[in-house]
Amino acid sequence: MIAAATQDGGPTLQLPSTGPDPMSLDTALAAILGYARGRRPLRFRSPDWPRGHWAQLPAFGWARFDAQPVGPLGDTDILIGEGLHGRLDRADWSDVHDALSRVRPLADAAADRAAGRTFWELPDEELSVLGEPGTVGAALREIGRTSGRHPEHVFAALHHRRPELVPHLTRSTRRAMLAHVEEGDSGVEAVIRRELRANDPALSTLEATTAALLGDARPTRLRLHDILLWLATTLRLTHAVELGRGTDEWRAHRAGDYVGPGELPARERGS
Template identity: 70%
Template sequence: MTDRAVSAATPPLVLPTTGPDPIPVDTAVAAVLGYARGRRPLWFRSFDKPQGDWVQLPAFGWTRYDTLVTGPGGDDDVLIGEGLHGRLDRPGWADVRQALVTVAPVAAAAEERADGRPFWELPDDQLSVLGEPGTVGAAFREIDRASGAHPGHVRAVLHHQRPALVPHLTRSTRRALLPHSHEGDSGVEAVVHRELRANAETFSHLEHRVAALLGDARPTRLRLHDVLVWLATTLRLTHAVALGTATPEWRGHLEAVTAR
């Protein structure tokens, strides 16, 4: 089947956490391209050019997070968290570093409980209080309790370490997920799980399309869901789509899906 046929046959994403309207596949592709390749202007002065000039910087965190490779543990992990959530002062750095040490065995326990399965293939009871104790969801809740004063930084690191298992959550995305939680959910991760399961075909297509177009990173559907929810709930989705449709990768996408 051609890319064009696959794209035409792929249903839109139905994500209640982003709003009432489905997101067409092409819109999702454009949004992720905008997140990855979008630039923003900054007026910058330097010693060799004190009069200043405009420079173009990445608009979002792709190059500071998704494309980076780090070793197991160490200060590089804190830098990964800063890439998405901003610089930390010295006490903040120490807080995140200690939290990562504290939650490391809990994250390892979650991986063991998952038994090699990615997040979206976990049984429902792994994210329900009815299946506790000893579930992946219970481990996530324990991680949240031990994440200190900068839980967003800690989750960013843990997702980077286990991109197919640990959801990345921020204050804004947690607020978007919470109203969609059900009685018995062990946390808002259960909402992410339901949306990934309900849109499995489309997220699979999106994973492969984004990896083929960008080439510098292969985000899992867990990260793609996070990006789309964050863009939508912070009112950046329209801007990201506009940035994405102006990229060479978007032209490549159109050529691929219209080729006969």
């Protein structure tokens, strides 16, 4: 369900996996902007700068993951996973490489079963054990079981290739959703789908607004849900919101340069 509007009249998201309280759409947007544009200081030393100097680096994984194009099958997928979850040594690289080879037929089977439908458009039985075997949910569960020692790298690579169908999961986000699994669910993916369906209008607005403001990527609501859940479960949400409210994109949003899907910027409406 979509929670009641906030006191300022704005729409909200009701995402039980992130906590019991509704999240205003403005808060969610600020968090996404902070994730995309936020910077953190890093002390850097080099032969040219032996005494060191401060550099500003991306605080989160947007530039290394969301803004990256889909490349050819192979090592590119592992690099994408590393961009979000960190470097792998030689043994772990081989583990992820082998895991991706094992799970790609399962991801292909899920895509065939979805038949062009997005994850949030799938009928209930596709994420229920009552509809098995052969469902999308069964394929996703099997991917999780066979993804080796670094499932987060594997799911990152698969989501990057199929951002409208394969959820990106980490240990922290999976744990956060376990308490919301209902009888008959094929896995925590069913929780994600319920939250996407219940918040469809608000997430549609967030999806369109994010794409219009940022321009370098068009994350689906599946990825936006993942970002918000990860920020909340790792206690980074407040920091991301603060970073987001300091961005040029946030100032443009508040000034009305972008209002919402289907609406022209104020400067183009002649007002």
